[in-house]
Amino acid sequence: MEIELKYLIDKDEVIEEIFQDPYLSKIKDKNSDEEIEMHAVYFDTEDRKLYREGMAFRVRKEGNKLVATLKWNGSSEEGMHKREEINVPVDDEEKLKTPDIHIFDQSEMCQVLSQVVGKRKLIPLMDIYFKRRQMRLDTGKSISELSVDQGQIVCNGKVAPISELEIELYSGEEDDMKALGDDMAEKYGLIAENTSKFKRGLDLM
Structure with missing residues (x-):
């Protein structure tokens, strides 16, 4: 299961402050700072069967x-997402253009996916482009x-803009991760976000 916190950032200037935060600097994996270009394509059947x-x-x-x-x-x-x-x-x-459900043939969802999609063709719904800046944190009670x-x-x-902070739990206590997120939100004026990127894209349709 994926467990993560999601917050909106409405002031770009706080981003560098977050990555230079004294407490986060103490608990981060020193070799984990990374920037990655992302391009996601979401797919569904024409009648939105998956959704x-x-x-x-x-x-x-x-x-x-x-x-x-x-x-x-x-x-x-x-702001807490679980799925x-x-x-x-x-x-x-x-x-990225023509996927099929057989990608997941070795997973426990193979049969369910086959029943849901059947012989329907998958079509692209949206493209999501973003740069991700990330670091790994270890509080002693949770790794995220x-x-x-x-x-x-x-x-x-x-087009809808993206500017958000996520904290994803890798292991340890969920409450500890939540406390970390609450602290970051209060300190940097972050806004809890219950809507995923995917759902925001659907709202554009």
Whole structure:
């Protein structure tokens, strides 16, 4: 299960302050600072069968890597997002244009996905472009990754900006990660965000 906090950033100047924060500098993995260019394409059937079944399917270029992701059973409250997730490495950039559900043949969702999609063709719904700046944090009670995403969602000829901070729990105590997020939000004026990038894209349709 993926567990993460999501916050809107409405002042770009706080981004550098966050990455220079004295406490975060103490608890971060010194070799984990990284910037990655991301391009995600979300797919569904023409009749939005995946979405109607509470599922989201994307293929994302992450720097030099390609990763296919399936998410389902999602919920969000006060910026805390929880959902089941499968990630599968992909070695063909054509999958950014013409993916198929067989990417997940080795996963526990293979049969469910086959039943939901059937013989329907998958079509692209939206493109999401952003730069991610990230670092790994270890408080002693939880290990998480803090990232800032800046870019845009492109869907149906419309564009929506992205400027958000995420903290994803890798291991340890969820409450500890939540306390860290609350501290960051209060200190830097961040706004809890319950809407995913995918849902924001759908709102453009």
